Amino acid sequence: MIPDAKPTSRERLLEAAATLTYRDGVGIGVEALCKAAGVSKRSLYQLFESKDELLAASLKDGAAAFVAGLLPPADDDRGPRDRIMHVFAQLEAQARNPGFHGCRYLAAQIELKDQRHPASRVARRIKRNLLSFFRREAEQGGAADPDLLARQLLVVFDGASARAGIGVDDLKGLVVPTVTTLLDAAGVR
Amino acid sequence: MIPDAKPTSRERLLEAAATLTYRDGVGIGVEALCKAAGVSKRSLYQLFESKDELLAASLKDGAAAFVAGLLPPADDDRGPRDRIMHVFAQLEAQARNPGFHGCRYLAAQIELKDQRHPASRVARRIKRNLLSFFRREAEQGGAADPDLLARQLLVVFDGASARAGIGVDDLKGLVVPTVTTLLDAAGVR
DNA sequence: TCGCGGGTAAACCGATCGGTGTCATCCCCG
DNA sequence: CGGGGATGACACCGATCGGTTTACCCGCGA
Numbered sequence: 001m002i003p004d005a006k007p008t009s010r011e012r013l014l015e016a017a018a019t020l021t022y023r024d025g026v027g028i029g030v031e032a033l034c035k036a037a038g039v040s041k042r043s044l045y046q047l048f049e050s051k052d053e054l055l056a057a058s059l060k061d062g063a064a065a066f067v068a069g070l071l072p073p074a075d076d077d078r079g080p081r082d083r084i085m086h087v088f089a090q091l092e093a094q095a096r097n098p099g100f101h102g103c104r105y106l107a108a109q110i111e112l113k114d115q116r117h118p119a120s121r122v123a124r125r126i127k128r129n130l131l132s133f134f135r136r137e138a139e140q141g142g143a144a145d146p147d148l149l150a151r152q153l154l155v156v157f158d159g160a161s162a163r164a165g166i167g168v169d170d171l172k173g174l175v176v177p178t179v180t181t182l183l184d185a186a187g188v189r
Numbered sequence: 190m191i192p193d194a195k196p197t198s199r200e201r202l203l204e205a206a207a208t209l210t211y212r213d214g215v216g217i218g219v220e221a222l223c224k225a226a227g228v229s230k231r232s233l234y235q236l237f238e239s240k241d242e243l244l245a246a247s248l249k250d251g252a253a254a255f256v257a258g259l260l261p262p263a264d265d266d267r268g269p270r271d272r273i274m275h276v277f278a279q280l281e282a283q284a285r286n287p288g289f290h291g292c293r294y295l296a297a298q299i300e301l302k303d304q305r306h307p308a309s310r311v312a313r314r315i316k317r318n319l320l321s322f323f324r325r326e327a328e329q330g331g332a333a334d335p336d337l338l339a340r341q342l343l344v345v346f347d348g349a350s351a352r353a354g355i356g357v358d359d360l361k362g363l364v365v366p367t368v369t370t371l372l373d374a375a376g377v378r
Numbered sequence: 379t380c381g382c383g384g385g386t387a388a389a390c391c392g393a394t395c396g397g398t399g400t401c402a403t404c405c406c407c408g
Numbered sequence: 409c410g411g412g413g414a415t416g417a418c419a420c421c422g423a424t425c426g427g428t429t430t431a432c433c434c435g436c437g438a
Binding site (some may be wrong): 198209229230231232235 | 414416
């Protein structure tokens with residue numbers, strides 16, 4: 001039911017950038033990106049200022065899918081506890097996928113050491129939104145220290161997805177009990 | 190009290206590799222490594238098979254310092270709980286250092302996506318040793334599920350050091366209460 | 379029919395990549 | 409003193425980096 005039989009050059013570039021940088025890292029060459037997208041280098045540099053801006057746009061473009069794949073629907077009638085657990089259940093499910101290589105935003109920030117890199121800024125913003133979600137739910141769940149709980153949850157999220165991403169842990173039986181323990185200790189009902 | 194006024198070419202290369210790859214990532218060029226070490230490229234390739242082997246050797250070379258900087262002394266008379274807490278207190282202290290950029294072994298594994306890369310193998314082994322330490326202490330502390338607790342602790346370790354390393358959290362008031370909660374829940378005395 | 383915008387392919391730019399070949403130099407050991 | 413192995417300096421290799429330029433092609437509207 002998608003009217004566009006063929007996506008725009010711009011869309012194909014964003015998609016190729018998302019796929020290849022996730023698999024191979026942000027060090028991937030523009031030549032490879034163009035080939036994968038079926039777009040000439042000439043067009044790339046008409047659509048984007050630079051490779052860095054393409055990377056940033058690609059990360060931003062994927063934010064909606066990132067949120068949709070992790071967060072519960074906004075009209076969810078479950079309580080904060082279940083809504084938080086939902087995120088980690090989703091993470092565990094995604095980690096089962098052989099194509100899973102961890103959180104692309106964390107990876108991007110680690111690979112591009114420069115915090116001021118446009119793509120790094122985008123990644124930081126997106127993760128800050130996840131932190132806000134956790135804090136909001138923690139507050140609503142009556143956590144003793146919502147800020148602390150939100151930071152704890154994000155540490156677990158990043159640690160778990162990183163370790164699963166590099167293939168040293170499958171998260172099975174790990175993430176749910178961990179988050180449960182933290183929620184219990186924080187007094188989230 | 191160090192007899193070597195001037196370290197070996199090999200030692201200088203290992204040191205330069207450790208410093209520069211930590212700050213700039215494993216993508217750093219061999220030219221830069223050689224210049225920093227004051228060693229010619231020619232010598233580098235007589236001392237090491239390739240850049241990849243130099244990186245691997247450099248990571249392995251730093252393992253002792255990594256352990257010394259985190260783990261409690263072997264003859265420590267404190268209990269398992271304090272010995273585990275020691276690791277995280279050290280991590281939090283190190284994260285205060287402006288030169289801190291997270292766990293170099295996690296970063297290396299994320300940057301080199303290839304799990305079979307020699308440096309990635311070394312990193313994996315070193316972190317497995319940390320996991321073993323956690324499990325040993327968990328067992329000795331009477332944890333209900335020592336394997337689970339060890340995995341939880343490593344997730345917190347990696348998550349916390351990664352987030353501190355990219356500058357989005359200073360770990361203050363975060364890591365100690367988190368580990369305390371996990372130890373309590375596991376029944377570690 | 380014309381021109382124009384958006385697209386491609388491909389050559390090209392200087393710089394850098396990992397890695398070698400060549401040769402002079404230096405220092406240690408006999 | 410004489411010789412040899414380690415080291416440094418440096419040019420060089422083909423490949424690739426991010427980015428630019430040139431030339432051409434094609435469909436659409438005036």
